[in-house]
Amino acid sequence: MRSLPTLDLAVIAVYLLAMLLVGFYFSRRNKSTEQFTKASGSIPGWALGISIYATFLSSNTFLGVPGKSFGTNWNAFVFSISMPLAAWAAAKYFVPFYRHTGEVSAYTHLEHRFGAWARTYAVICFLLTQLARMGSIFFGIALSLQALTGYSMKFIILAMGICIIIYTVLGGIEAVIWTEVVQGIIKTFGALLILYIIITNMPGGVSKIVDIGHQDNKFSLGSYLPDLKHSTFWVVLLYGFFINLNNFGMDQNYVQRYHTASSSQQAVKSIWLCVVLYVPVSLLFCVIGSSLYAYYQVHPELTEILRHQVAVERLSPGASATEIARVAAALKPEDYGDKVMPNFMVTKIPAGLVGLIVSAILSAAMSTISSGMNASATVFSEDIYKRYFKPDITDKQTMNLLHMATIVAGVAGIIAGIAMIGVKSVLDIWWQLSGIFAGGMLGLFLLGIISKQTRNHEAIIAITVGILVIIWMTLSPLLPENYGWIRNTLHQNMVIVIGTLTIFLTGIIVTRLRQKSIAASAIPLNK
Template sequence: MSGAFSGVDWTVLVVYFTATMALGFAFARRGGSSEGFTTGDRSLPGWVCGLSIFATYLSSISYLALPGKSFADNWNPFVFSLAIPLATLIAVTWFVPYYRASTEVSAYAALERRFGLWARIYVSLFYLLTQVARMGVVMYLMALPMQMLLGWDMATLILVTGVSVTIYSFVGGIAAVIWADAIQAIVLSAGAVACLAAMLWAIPGGPGTVMEVAAAGDKFSLGSWSLTEWGAPTVWVILLYGLVINLQNFGVDQSYVQRYIAADSDAAAKRSLWLGGLLYVPMSALFFFIGTTLFAYYQTRPETLTEVRAIVAEQRNAVAAPGGEPVVAADLTDADVGDRVFPYYIVTQMPAGLRGLLVAAVFAAAMSTVSTSLNSSATLILEDYYKRFLAPEAGDAAAVRVLRGATVAWGALGTGMALLLIRLTDSALDVWWMLASVFSGGIVGLFLLGMASRTNSAGAAVAVLCGLPAVAWMALSPTPLWPAALDDFRCTLHPNLTAVVGTVVILAVGFLAGIPPFGRRPEPLLPQTEAPG
């Protein structure tokens, strides 16, 4: 393989890595109190929080998996991004003002006041599970280019990254995480733009060739527009999935809520969400176009794609169960190698210096997301469990110890999840979307039920008890775990609709439970607010 790391590449990578770690220690004093660790003393500029939201969203899932999907198929997953503006508008209008007015750091304290303790614990538990899955997928994707570049063991790369990001999250708290995210957002954006420019320059005919090859392969298609194919990833399936998941992200996700709280004013908090949310739409389009450009590049150089298939076959055979059939490179499809084509291009074709910048960008994308997940998970462990059940009057020193202990624990769980994914053979984006659908567990549905219905605690509990079996049915029935005797009852809906169905079931049952004589008129979960400013 050509394109070994040069001294310039190592310099770029080491400088970036050292600066990121130093930033964590620079905020050590602010992270020494529980308020500083979880909210940054509510004093951070809106633009910094906005870049942090953007960087958190733009993880290595976006950096590597989106190009892999458009390389192997088309732009169908881009429909997910098109749902972001509507979700952002809803969150800015109703959710941000509430969280800014609340004295609680936990996003889920409101659910306890509205429906009882069970609702708070239910949502926070599913959130914590989601973060373990997210960190695992992000660190796994980060390790792919580094393995191709350095030849290191995947497990070693994941362990080094997991330990490093846990350290600076442990020391500096949310302020270190947000400021590091802002810097990482610039690094990863610059890296992506520079990479696309270099790729277009390397292809004979440049953008014209890319457009011609992509059009011939129908690469710009958003997918089917059918209103009857609910078992396929049609435009409508992905749009519904995107609306629910993005509303969950911007409206009820602890990671984002802490950024609204950390902003220095209400107006800054609203601007931060608009900035972070809307920046992602064109940037995701950029990554899809990188994948399309890679398709055109490999069409003109089929021998390099053969090398990628050989590498993937070797990796899969290395982790295969003893006695199994060996993977043959010639049998692999574009979908099998999709997540690897961009890392392979980076490490073999990029010039010295730029190659180091791009690898640093992949690190930036992973570290920003993992650090965010660590801080928000630690915050919930403190607020929703330790203070709620064990020590309601805990002092600040004890709270900081819990926060740092939880950071280490969740760092270990996320790293363990990444190690399990080393055997992954499917698209990382597909795996993440499936896990996100299942672990969301109808969270958005419960929040919306509290906002818009008259349902009391018992009615909401019945709604959740109906929603969870629907989620389990959609998740398990397509798998071998489903009993053969129940084959006639297997779900035929697309897996991305799991979160949508869970939300709809909870809302429908909950609204019915709110009809007199069962319902009452409790205080609304979120107050009426003025239009977004």
């Protein structure tokens, strides 16, 4: 660890100050809930597209994808390959649907379709997903900044959280979107800068990186065998399609943005712009991970130092040098992948440029967390408070409620981030938690949209069965060995796939059985 030079600290301070000033600037316009939640439908499609791209390009991508590529291969990029198909479904079906309803919450229509329970269930799933997302992002940014500054991860999470809460509360969705436009550009530039520095410091340059990558199979997208028990190409492809369908189709972060566009055409344009930007940039982060792997292969002394640091962190204070050496020797690249980029920044990136890259990482965290806070506050206001406590709330009272709910969401995210300190992989924990919380929500949504004949009680049966399956898939691996026969052996990324299909197909089957029963009872009996 080291203290950042004054120049780097100045760059970071200027960036944070600029974000706060943006919040203050837009606070002058946030005089109504329509402005706070929808920006009065004034955002152009190109800005909205960069905003959605910046939300996707969180610190989970900035730090997690290089960490996974360093430790394994390019299997994580398969997630991005699934995006175009999910984007097509969103552009063709979801955007017209939401723009037609005009409802700022993505979940209001579920009450019209199945009843209040369905709306509340989806909101709970969404809020839990946001909690996991914000927590994992706070953790990821703290992991990086700790290596650079020496400050504790808890302090970093608290300081970051306070800054994000202030500008999100002040500026509303319009401030979030326009800061994300700037942040998306900063993040992309930061990634290119990191790759350039790695290559220029690499003996042998690009050709050496390619040689080592081919030799150690670092460019593979994963196994193509029909295996759903490990993170194969097919597992990540299925996970990516379902989670991206959930993102574009019913995640409040994205649905709320559709309403900020000046027209449906601009909203559709924003989705495709996001895909065009995110897919190649996510590949760029895989390239960064493989390049870092090659760099550390030709500098084994840096690898040993990094292993030693990780071993010290894992052991209790006062561990002997022998014990530290034993644990360090047993570590594999996937055990310390998330720490490689911060370590490289500490040792090899010159003063001044570190501040720019840290600002890029900060922007990666701030864009996603701020949008999550705003979206969480919106659904709490629309789907919980107005629905169950005070339907006739005034616009001024709603604004106060939105501000308070934003603060509560931010504090909850801070607590979740602190709770995640010590996890092995930030990308793994985010993928696992999002799959668990989003599966039921997506299955219910698809059932309501596709199966027009499904009624309330059939949806309840479907959700009940789906929740039981998701709980079994999530918790059964923790069972003792003597209960191994009832364990779920599928990869955890399959939870959202199986959970969604279980809810949807159960609803379809129960609906068909009801229709057959009605048809049979309508046939007159022969005397």
